[in-house]
Amino acid sequence: MAAKTLYDKLWDAHLVRQQEDGSCLIYIDRQLLHEVTSPQAFEGLRIAGRQPWRLDTNLATPDHNVPTTSKERTVGVDGIEDPVSKIQVVTLDENCDHFGITEFKMQDERQGIVHVVGPEQGATLPGMTVVCGDSHTATHGALGALAHGIGTSEVEHVLATQCLIQKKSKNMLVRVDGELGKGVTAKDVVLAIIGEIGTAGGTGYAIEFAGKVFEDMSMEGRMTVCNMAIEGGARVGMVAVDQTTIDYVKGRPYAPTGEQWDLAVAAWADLHSDADAEFDHVVVLDGSQIAPQVTWGTSPEMVLPVFAQVPNPSNEKDDVKAAGISRALEYMGLDADQNITDIQLDRVFIGSCTNSRIEDLRDAAAVVKGRKVASTLKQALVVPGSGLVKQQAEAEGLDKIFIEAGIEWREPGCSMCLAMNADKLGNGEHCASTSNRNFEGRQGFGGRTHLVSPAMAAAAAVAGHFVDVRDMI
């Protein structure tokens, strides 16, 4: 039998039928739903008089629109001040109730960002196909699952048929060898990878992340990396299953137990690329060379080590690229060749499906402990990824560390990652953000986002501008 990549194996195991024209019907084991991309899918089902194919594969939670202040949260859905946000959350509740889909509602301690909730609950497991109407679904690939974001029509398609019509992607291997230095985290690794391959480098590929750096990495770190596969253009990012994966999954509420657990673990042992499997494209990085990263522009590929200088368009030979740099500098209000460490910040946001898990919060807390945020900062906030992350952090006293440092401690949700609720940047404000997109206006009209790791964001909050966190730990 020909050697297979992890992606090939996951694909083959879920292939229901291949049509003559090459399009394939792929079976979906888990669909996660949230309030923004599902209403039109449910509406479509209703109009066509269709029922969900299987109820137990769907799991819903509101995240994008939910307010993160406890004032609004204590009252529940009725407390959402923005009427349009409220309609979406209410619509999700109604749709889930109507069709009988399990939902972690706003007041449920298990509520949170879908991509934090799925793995946390063991609702996304190794070997599964996982979809969600959200491009960061690749996150779940960290568990050795085939996970990708889909559009609303596809959400409806999965609800109605449990399948998706897909074309197979090509295989890409991103191998990061060596060991990471102190203060360098999963976020820096993935930003460095995107800097290397570009935001379209992974288009058409499923990326497998491998090498010593990923073998040594925690599950949460792997999720951070897979989460941003889409920022490198790939719908799918994944890491092979190993003992770290199995230890992580064990005992989670939706994970198999007893005899079923043993069966599952035995099956998962095959979830890795065969030693002689071939990839269409291979990228290799040296982990020991990766420094803490900061994005300076309006695309995640516009990223540099913290000690670097902002690029100068006159050094760029390609006209389209030079124009892109000029436009980004103008939008970001930066001068060519200025030091990244001289960028003054207005706000700091620690959260999002990229970096709102307990390890992220521990990293940030370790940096701010016993320190205060800079007086020049307008706001710094930490938004945990789920109610359970919040509980855990509070049990460890992290909330107190943040509050004592002058950082707001919020309720779980997407929050300032995309600013659909009240948390957003003002026009022209610079923000050190642990989220995944620095597009124009992403965090608020005219807002200027710099993507960094939680530790780097915490360090920036203390200094009021970017600093190399390695000098602070």
Add this chain to the structure above:
Amino acid sequence: MQAFTQLTGVVAPLDRANVDTDMIIPKQFLKSIKRSGFGPNLFDELRYLDEGKPDMDNSGRPLNPEFVLNQARYAGTNILLARDNFGCGSSREHAPWALEDFGIRCVIAPSFADIFYNNCFKNGILPITLLDDQVDALFEETFASEGFELTIDLQAEVIRGAKGGDIAFSIDAFRRHCLLNGLDDIGLTLEQSDAIRAYESKRKQQTPWLFAE
């Protein structure tokens, strides 16, 4: 879904790479629970000078005269010419909904982001990938002659009307078939219910933990 067979119309050039879905339809407009009505907010931040909010009357808002879709010479456009990696970013289907609602039925670019590309077909929009040089030439022609029009023939997979002659493109057979006939994917898939059930019973044996109930 609206079928797509032939389309003739004015071409509008959006001369920037990496146009992301936040740019196509900013998030404050995603709060709608409907599929329609996104057209007035297509490219909101590029198109208007003020900050767009949901439920606003867009007719009185100050337009950015520099933005291509605000220029009289491209009025009534239904073909958008774009650069690399068009539609990158989020999976929001609101992006093709907004394009469609505005009247754009075809986007031509050297490359598209995967999810966006896929979403187009579900909404009767044809994304055409051409070589860099071909796209460059179309940009030049569009800038050079006012009212520059192209005809897209999906059946024949050819673009007509360019100075250099017809331009062939290719679309995968299944998607082309669905678009030409305006077919609903779900109905087609449900015709294969037996295959899906057969797959499920096989999987129940192999991976029973995925069938907990």
